[in-house]
Amino acid sequence: MKKQLTFLLFITVFALKSAFAQEIPKELENIISPEINKDGTVTFRFLAPKADSVQLTSDFLPPVKVKTRFGLQDGPGTINLTKDKNGLWTYTSKPLESELYSYAFMVDGVRTNDPNSPYALRNSAALTNVFIVGNGRADLYKTNDTPHGTVTHCWYPSAGLKMNRRLTIYTPAGYEQSTDKYPVLYLLHGAGGDEDSWSAHGRAIQIMDNLIAQGKAKPMIVVMPNGNVVQDGGYGQGKDGFYKPEFLLPRSMNGEYEANFMDIVNYVEKIFRVKADKQNRAIAGLSMGGFHTMHVSRYFPNTFDYVGLFSAALMPREDATGKVYSNIDATLKTQKDNGLKLYYITIGKDDFLYQNNVDFRKKLDELGMKYEYLETGEGHIWKLWRIYLADFAPKLFK
Structure with missing residues (x-):
């Protein structure tokens, strides 16, 4: 009887672990963002289960007019990410031309850098993440x-x-x-x-x-x-x-x-x-x-x-x-x-x-x-x- 209980307990724990593993994908343990795909598209990921919206702002997106001390100028556009059941937000771009790009996230309207990428540059008081798409001009x-x-x-x-x-x-x-x-x-x-x-x-x-x-x-x-x-x-x-x-x-x-x-x-x-x-x-x-x-x-x-x-x-x-x-x-x-x-x-x-x-x-x-x-x-x-x-x-x- 004792052996049967031990076996049943093992099966229960294993089942719970399996269910938990299915609920929390392995990718959440090591989020890659941005990920440069073989076809030239780029995938961005941001884990924010409690956020209502996550947007990407980047210079590869269609520009928007922003007011500066020099008048209206083109600024980086924004696009919405999609949230899955685990709170992981994702967006995959169209194929991008070879270039060095900058980007940041907007989480419920608050600008933030990518917590999964240490590659960022400062321009004046702003810190912005960067990535390179190769196989062209950016190889330089x-x-x-x-x-x-x-x-x-x-x-x-x-x-x-x-x-x-x-x-x-x-x-x-x-x-x-x-x-x-x-x-x-x-x-x-x-x-x-x-x-x-x-x-x-x-x-x-x-x-x-x-x-x-x-x-x-x-x-x-x-x-x-x-x-x-x-x-x-x-x-x-x-x-x-x-x-x-x-x-x-x-x-x-x-x-x-x-x-x-x-x-x-x-x-x-x-x-x-x-x-x-x-x-x-x-x-x-x-x-x-x-x-x-x-x-x-x-x-x-x-x-x-x-x-x-x-x-x-x-x-x-x-x-x-x-x-x-x-x-x-x-x-x-x-x-x-x-x-x-x-x-x-x-x-x-x-x-x-x-x-x-x-x-x-x-x-x-x-x-x-x-x-x-x-x-x-x-x-x-x-x-x-x-x-x-x-x-x-x-x-x-x-």
């Missing part, structure tokens, strides 16, 4: 099995800004083993960013490694400075520690940065093995960094042979009253007369800065200054700036 943004360069963080002395300031610097594969000297690209970030923006959002390290390995770009050093003159280092990296990021910090576009830019160049040319002449220097930047690029390159008009303006913020500014911003036409003419290998301008047709760039090109036309122009679709987004860098870098130092 991956860490592939190629020779890799080195990324270092250096602190340069700026006498004009009265502080030591942090730089992110990429040296190409083989730099440490050689005695060669290299050309230099100075690559500037936009508002809300810092010296880590191009290496994080811009995937500049992967882009340069892959272009160089493919023989499409010459080996070069890439210097990524901090364009916010009130900071010694980016958020969480400087003396002020952890504090809430701002979109546009004070004094970032008042001329101080441009006037003291040669502190960066002089440091780089002292510490690194570089070809320290005009034909081996390039400067480029996005948005605010494009504004800085335009002004730095004409304020020091015999310094850079290659200039790149990516969605440049070329609108007039009330605080642009210093010496750096005087005699713009005259200094542009001097820059032209000194000779340039490449003056490159590119922007999306839906960018809120589009008309400012049209007006600037008219100015260059009136001055007889030659430039290369690339117009794309879409607006003011990192997707385009990665494309622009990948197009610009192979044109350098030819």
Whole structure:
């Protein structure tokens, strides 16, 4: 009798465990989100049994108009996830083109990141998850099995800004083993960013490694400075520690940065093995960094042979009253007369800065200054700036 009871108890426990296992699927123990499927679709999952709604917001969804300080702009769209009986919400996209995408969830109207993915990037004060769909353009943004360069963080002395300031610097594969000297690209970030923006959002390290390995770009050093003159280092990296990021910090576009830019160049040319002449220097930047690029390159008009303006913020500014911003036409003419290998301008047709760039090109036309122009679709987004860098870098130092 005792043996029968033990057997019945075993059967009961086994049955309960089996029933429980059927109610709680194994996938809940290890939720994969996002999951890149073989057909190019992407599946997102979020466990929230008590939530009434879960939505996905991402830049691969049809955009919606959002109000910003610059007027209406395109923002990421949203779509509803579907809830199963276990409280697991899911959504599978259509096949996506090869790209790096960002996304977040909205749970009962509250924005949250994906608890199942640690891959997230900060832009200003917002943290957003990211994923890559390969087999195309975004393979350039991956860490592939190629020779890799080195990324270092250096602190340069700026006498004009009265502080030591942090730089992110990429040296190409083989730099440490050689005695060669290299050309230099100075690559500037936009508002809300810092010296880590191009290496994080811009995937500049992967882009340069892959272009160089493919023989499409010459080996070069890439210097990524901090364009916010009130900071010694980016958020969480400087003396002020952890504090809430701002979109546009004070004094970032008042001329101080441009006037003291040669502190960066002089440091780089002292510490690194570089070809320290005009034909081996390039400067480029996005948005605010494009504004800085335009002004730095004409304020020091015999310094850079290659200039790149990516969605440049070329609108007039009330605080642009210093010496750096005087005699713009005259200094542009001097820059032209000194000779340039490449003056490159590119922007999306839906960018809120589009008309400012049209007006600037008219100015260059009136001055007889030659430039290369690339117009794309879409607006003011990192997707385009990665494309622009990948197009610009192979044109350098030819």
